Amino acid sequence: MAKVLCDCGESLWNGEIPNQIEFHAFSDVQLIDMFNRLEKFEADQSNINDEYWRDRRDDILWPPINVWRCPKCKRLYAFEIDRDTASRKLKYIYKLEEQL
Known part of the structure; x- marks a missing residue:
């Protein structure tokens, strides 16, 4: 969880899941x-338990950019x-520019 104070004064926090402020960019x-x-992992996971799948899925799906x-x-x-x-x-x- 993290907190950021926006330049406009609004406090941003990603502590709730899901939340309305956080986006994942690929x-x-x-x-x-x-x-x-994911396709390769799913093809190889015939004897893998759910806990292992959750850990591996998080590794595969980790976004490089968080917005x-x-x-x-x-x-x-x-x-x-x-x-x-x-x-x-x-x-x-x-910063959002004014629309023309």
Whole structure:
């Protein structure tokens, strides 16, 4: 669980699952690779218990980028995720531009 104070003053928190602020981003290449790994894993898992499957599934489905959207101003915060430590590092902040 993490907490971020948005530039607009809104407090963002991902402690509830599911939640309305957190999105998981994969590139097209990463998504195809994930599906390929899932297919291979499912084909090989005939004698594997549910606990092992849950642990392996989380490893396969771990997103490289985690995006939070402020419900108040719609600003986006993009975090890079370190799979080894399960930590996140703020990489980008996107502010919504006025529509023309």
